[in-house]
Amino acid sequence: xxxxxxxxxxxxxxxxxxxxxxxxxxxxxxxxxxxxxxxxxxxxxxxxxxxxxxxxxxxxxxxxxxxxxxxxxxxxxxxxxxxxxxxxxxxxxxxxxxxxxxxxxxxxxxxxxxxxxxxxxxxxxxxxxxxxxxxxxxxxxxxxxxxxxxxxxxxxxxxxxxxxxxxxxxxxxxxxxxxxxxxxxxxxxxxxxxxxxxxxxxxxxxxxxxxxxxxxxxxxxxxxxxxxxxxxxxxxxxxxxxxxxxxxxxxxxxxxxxxxxxxxxxxxxxxxxxxxxxxxxxxxxxxxxxxxxxxxxxxxxxxxxxxxxxxxxxxxxxxxxxxxxxxxxxxxxxxxxxxxxxxxxxxxxxxxxxxxxxxxxxxxxxxxxxxxxxxxxxxxxxxxxxxxxxxxxxxxxxxxxxxxxxxxxxxxxxxxxxxxxxx
Amino acid sequence: xxxxxxxxxxxxxxxxxxxxxxxxxxxxxxxxxxxxxxxxxxxxxxxxxxxxxxxxxxxxxxxxxxxxxxxxxxxxxxxxxxxxxxxxxxxxxxxxxxxxxxxxxxxxxxxxxxxxxxxxxxxxxxxxxxxxxxxxxxxxxxxxxxxxxxxxxxxxxxxxxxxxxxxxxxxxxxxxxxxxxxxxxxxxxxxxxxxxxxxxxxxxxxxxxxxxxxxxxxxxxxxxxxxxxxxxxxxxxxxxxxxxxxx
Numbered sequence: 001x002x003x004x005x006x007x008x009x010x011x012x013x014x015x016x017x018x019x020x021x022x023x024x025x026x027x028x029x030x031x032x033x034x035x036x037x038x039x040x041x042x043x044x045x046x047x048x049x050x051x052x053x054x055x056x057x058x059x060x061x062x063x064x065x066x067x068x069x070x071x072x073x074x075x076x077x078x079x080x081x082x083x084x085x086x087x088x089x090x091x092x093x094x095x096x097x098x099x100x101x102x103x104x105x106x107x108x109x110x111x112x113x114x115x116x117x118x119x120x121x122x123x124x125x126x127x128x129x130x131x132x133x134x135x136x137x138x139x140x141x142x143x144x145x146x147x148x149x150x151x152x153x154x155x156x157x158x159x160x161x162x163x164x165x166x167x168x169x170x171x172x173x174x175x176x177x178x179x180x181x182x183x184x185x186x187x188x189x190x191x192x193x194x195x196x197x198x199x200x201x202x203x204x205x206x207x208x209x210x211x212x213x214x215x216x217x218x219x220x221x222x223x224x225x226x227x228x229x230x231x232x233x234x235x236x237x238x239x240x241x242x243x244x245x246x247x248x249x250x251x252x253x254x255x256x257x258x259x260x261x262x263x264x265x266x267x268x269x270x271x272x273x274x275x276x277x278x279x280x281x282x283x284x285x286x287x288x289x290x291x292x293x294x295x296x297x298x299x300x301x302x303x304x305x306x307x308x309x310x311x312x313x314x315x316x317x318x319x320x321x322x323x324x325x326x327x328x329x330x331x332x333x334x335x336x337x338x339x340x341x342x343x344x345x346x347x348x349x350x351x352x353x354x355x356x357x358x359x360x361x362x363x364x365x366x367x368x369x370x371x372x373x374x375x376x377x378x379x380x381x382x383x384x385x386x387x388x389x390x391x392x393x394x395x396x397x398x399x400x401x402x403x404x405x406x407x408x409x410x411x412x413x414x415x416x417x418x419x420x421x422x423x
Numbered sequence: 424x425x426x427x428x429x430x431x432x433x434x435x436x437x438x439x440x441x442x443x444x445x446x447x448x449x450x451x452x453x454x455x456x457x458x459x460x461x462x463x464x465x466x467x468x469x470x471x472x473x474x475x476x477x478x479x480x481x482x483x484x485x486x487x488x489x490x491x492x493x494x495x496x497x498x499x500x501x502x503x504x505x506x507x508x509x510x511x512x513x514x515x516x517x518x519x520x521x522x523x524x525x526x527x528x529x530x531x532x533x534x535x536x537x538x539x540x541x542x543x544x545x546x547x548x549x550x551x552x553x554x555x556x557x558x559x560x561x562x563x564x565x566x567x568x569x570x571x572x573x574x575x576x577x578x579x580x581x582x583x584x585x586x587x588x589x590x591x592x593x594x595x596x597x598x599x600x601x602x603x604x605x606x607x608x609x610x611x612x613x614x615x616x617x618x619x620x621x622x623x624x625x626x627x628x629x630x631x632x633x634x635x636x637x638x639x640x641x642x643x644x645x646x647x648x649x650x651x652x653x654x655x656x657x658x659x660x661x662x663x664x665x666x667x668x669x670x
Binding site for chain 2: 079080082083086358359360361364365368369371372375401404405407408409411412413414415416417419420421422423
């Protein structure tokens with residue numbers, strides 16, 4: 001097992017899952033370390049963006065320091081870490097908002113829904129809609145809880161190879177299938193004629209390079225770019241397939257779940273973190289993907305008369321796991337780490353704000369609110385120095401600002417703009 | 424044509440603030456955070472003032488257009504006052520944060536001075552204010568559409584962009600002057616900033632009589648710029664040294 005002075009040391013897929021067998025290559029260490037958090041974001045709550053550290057900074061931080069100095073280093077570099085998180089979060093949101101505004105596919109409501117939100121919302125009845133969205137949320141959250149528990153159990157019993165295999169399979173699906181779908185819709189929007197051989201080559205290259213970057217090694221920036229793209233793709237799927245009101249209630253419910261799962265002593269994620277810390281392993285091996293794969297196999301057998309988009313239901317499951325990654329924000333010697341799930345849910349919120357009506361003010365307000373929430377979360381992280389849920393503060397701010405900007409600020413600003421009054 | 428208008432107005436409205444951001448703020452993480460927090464504070468002030476306006480609108484007779492207009496004007500002035508209140512609140516927050524930063528640093532001096540924070544905070548307010556005024560207008564300018572088809576002015580977009588630019592710069596200057604006034608406890612400075620802001624908002628009420636609103640606002644911007652320059656420690660000497668390349 002890779003025992004190291006910090007959990008991110010030599011954190012990569014292999015060392016996480018296959019104990020003692022593939023030592024990290026020292027020369028790649030620094031960069032890899034940084035890119036790792038990105039990749040580990042796909043794991044539960046693995047904070048991201050640590051990849052943005054410079055080697056110099058890592059050197060300093062890596063030097064053994066007594067606690068007091070360590071604390072000062074923490075606070076001193078705090079602002080830098082915050083910015084290192086701001087940049088990927090902003091990029092992910094920009095990709096999602098740009099896609100939502102240009103490709104209409106992701107805002108077209110279909111009659112298909114994911115099986116995790118089985119109740120169809122009826123737009124005519126407010127009461128029924130509210131009730132069904134609550135029920136959808138309950139279904140979704142219970143699925144997530146069950147999956148988390150399965151994951152924790154699997155991790156406890158060290159089924160690493162299994163998990164690793166699942167991780168690879170699920171990222172394969174994501175990199176090839178989702179990006180194929182996305183590219184198809186972009187081509188349709190811009191009326192680009194594309195032949196299948198060229199498309200196959202593009203997707204093949206994109207997918208293979210992605211697999212290599214994420215699961216093995218690759219240039220740091222490329223790894224980060226892939227993780228951002230993956231998060232954006234998943235956020236887009238969420239935006240398309242979650243019913244309107246259910247999506248908002250789910251966002252709120254997931255923040256609460258996040259809070260409970262990470263902070264309660266018996267919370268599954270907390271147990272996961274503690275188990276990983278006991279074993280001195282990187283906290284989030286690719287566990288998340290595993291459960292997704294189980295369900296994926298099961299679903300593929302269902303006879304469904306609908307089109308191939310049914311697969312998405314399966315993949316959606318995969319997405320649920322991403323959520324776990326967002327749960328945690330960790331401060332480590334290498335910097336702060338933010339889970340991929342956080343990226344996804346922040347982007348879902350901003351994307352839904354962009355999708356509803358043409359108002360850019362709402363989108364901008366949600367964006368600023370989420371960034372400030374992230375800033376506050378990181379401040380708390382610096383104060384408490386233990387794994388914290390990254391969703392609650394940001395999503396709360398985001399939701400508050402979305403609804404208030406949409407209902408209060410929008411009419412005000414529209415009236416002002418109509419008369420050209422300036423405040 | 425629409426694309427030209429879009430880019431033209433976007434660059435007019437956001438060019439200077441974007442340049443200021445890239446050259447003075449982007450490289451310093453602390454300044455970026457202060458900028459975004461400043462934007463957040465402006466947003467909060469807007470939220471509260473919209474809430475008040477919304478309640479007033481709902482409580483009133485929606486069929487009476489002059490009443491609606493009167494309420495809107497009230498909303499404008501109330502919003503201006505609230506923005507200044509939040510600017511003061513942000514000043515207090517930054518002072519506390521500055522003390523904290525100084526306490527934890529090596530040599531007991533903070534990484535950022537109050538004047539720098541004043542500038543960044545002002546720019547944050549300005550960028551957010553400009554963005555909220557201009558972004559929807561910009562996205563509409565991409566078309567398709569006809570400007571002023573109901574008899575409104577043909578110059579809507581360009582005047583909107585110019586006004587946004589002026590306001591962004593004004594917020595920056597007001598930030599500098601305001602914080603300086605708070606530091607030195609010169610309350611007349613604060614009163615002057617608030618009244619100037621009210622004046623500018625009042626001038627914008629003259630729209631679409633653009634001759635009445637734009638030139639005076641730009642004169643005020645220029646004067647504020649000069650005031651901010653001298654208030655933040657500039658002098659004619661440093662200016663001439665800059666021009667003759669002596670440091």
